[in-house]
Amino acid sequence: MLPLKDKVALITGSSRGIGNAIARKLALAGADIVVNFRKAGGSSEQQAEQLCREVEGVGRRSLMVQADIAVKDSVKKLFAEVNEKFGRLDLLILNAAKAPFKPIEKLFERELRQLVETNYLGNIFCIQEALPLLEKSGGKIVFISSLGSRFYNPAYPLGSMKAAMESVVRDCAEGLRQKNVSVNAVCGGIVKTDSFKVLRQFWENIDMLPESLFVEPDELADVVVFLCGSESRGITGQTIVVDKGLSNAICRLPESK
Template sequence: MKKLIEKVAVITGGSSGIGLATARRFIADGAQVIITSRNQCILDAKVAELGDRAKGIRADVTDMNDLDRLFSEIREKYGRVDVLFANAGIAPFSPFEAVTEDHFDSLFHTNVRGLFFTVQKALPVLSENASVILNASVVAQSGLPNTSVYAATKAAVRSLGRTLAAELSPRGIRVNVVSPGLIETSLWEKVGLSKNDVDAFAAQVVEQTPLRRAGKPHEIAATVAFLASDDASYFTGADLVADGGMVQV
């Protein structure tokens, strides 16, 4: 059964990793999907791959003009947004003593400010009873080394999920959070650590994970699809942790 049929869904950062896997899942579930990326060439290639139920709009979530244009174009073409997956984010890691102002500011600029204003700018076009899903991370709970700033941004996202759930509930809009554990995506190529350090970090996380493996993007996509659907109609303010049991066991 297609649980998102006739729904209009927006996924920021939808051209790779969890965002792209979620776009595939939403389309399989019947939705019309709009994905964003900062890179037009990559965006065009992924939309061609996804097919005629996908549309790409180039947008940088840290640029307010881009966000205004994004939701203006969506309003003009579709009239509404039924599902918003605020997924765009960055994940450079750094030892605490090596954190610079630029490192700190860039992470909060994208992961918190960008996400915050994505939801705010979407408000006029969000349908009644829409579903908003925020992408956080298990690192907000786990205290892993080298993630001090990244983890703080994801803790802020979790906090926003609670507050926005309360503020948007009069419109019937549900706001929930998904917190992935270690997931096999290209994001790991961008954390700013050497391959040996990344491999060591991943091995450490897997060792702490009862299922003894990293997750797959499609597994997080399934969690997001649940939160987007009417199956989760009594979920708001929740944080679904999909981490193979890392912080739960």
């Protein structure tokens, strides 16, 4: 029994990291997969090709589309290709993200624009362009957030965009209710992906975090698959935290001497 059989899922930024794990899990659950990435001609594209081979290896169809979600015309082209190949879209996973790791007050104008264009506007462009297809299928949108939406980290300006997007998730869940499109989010703890390898250079004491508090990409992906399936029908406009309990302990004060 494949819970997502005959569904078509698009995962933005799925060449590597968490998006890649989500795409593999959705394929195993029966969905055909649209793999999106940004950077043409490099290792990202090679990993996207490899993912497509894996998806087809488990009997699902795949489509690989290079598109920068921050550029509206590029997003239009992405959804036109999805429509041309599959004629439908059931699941939109808003996973792609890119941001510099430095305090907000030190960001250059170019970096600020990239922050907003990729991590806020880009997601909204995707929602807008996906909507005609999602309305037809009674589809679902899942946004991938992070603990930066609610906790301070000096090197993580992306957190403010995640907070904004969690509000968008709530607003769109209500706004799109009549169109039969559901919207939710998964807020991940700390996952050892390529972006974490860079972030750790700016994060004092992160190496003290016990291994048991790191989240595996598959642990996040399993919750995304749940939100994509019918068992999540009672959940609307929510952000589910998947952080191995890290946020439960985040307010513990340092021990006094």
